[in-house]
Amino acid sequence: MSRLLLFAVIAVLGCKLLTGRWPWDFLRGPSTRSQALSRARKLLAVRQGASRDEIIDGHRRLVAVVHPDRGGTNDQVHEANAARDLLLDDLPDRN
Numbered sequence: 001m002s003r004l005l006l007f008a009v010i011a012v013l014g015c016k017l018l019t020g021r022w023p024w025d026f027l028r029g030p031s032t033r034s035q036a037l038s039r040a041r042k043l044l045a046v047r048q049g050a051s052r053d054e055i056i057d058g059h060r061r062l063v064a065v066v067h068p069d070r071g072g073t074n075d076q077v078h079e080a081n082a083a084r085d086l087l088l089d090d091l092p093d094r095n
Contacts, residue, residue, distance in 0.1 A: 011023075040083035040086045044058035044061075044062055055088055059081075062080045066080060
């Protein structure tokens with residue numbers, strides 16, 4: 001029994017040393033924020049690491065399709081605006 005416990009401790013510490021994460025961190029999956037960023041990128045059809053201009057262009061294209069004057073809804077426009085704002089807030093400051 002003590003050998004099994006020792007093996008488990010070594011395996012856990014080895015995982016932390018090799019990956020930088022505890023084994024139970026792999027069970028959680030991606031964070032809520034990373035899921036929201038991924039969904040926003042998909043909605044605006046931009047790649048990860050997109051520039052400010054690419055995000056704004058993706059937003060313009062989407063709003064042109066989902067605008068209420070073109071058959072869309074206010075909720076779709078609000079979702080597009082929220083996606084744009086989330087991605088713009090995630091950009092690194094370049095000061």
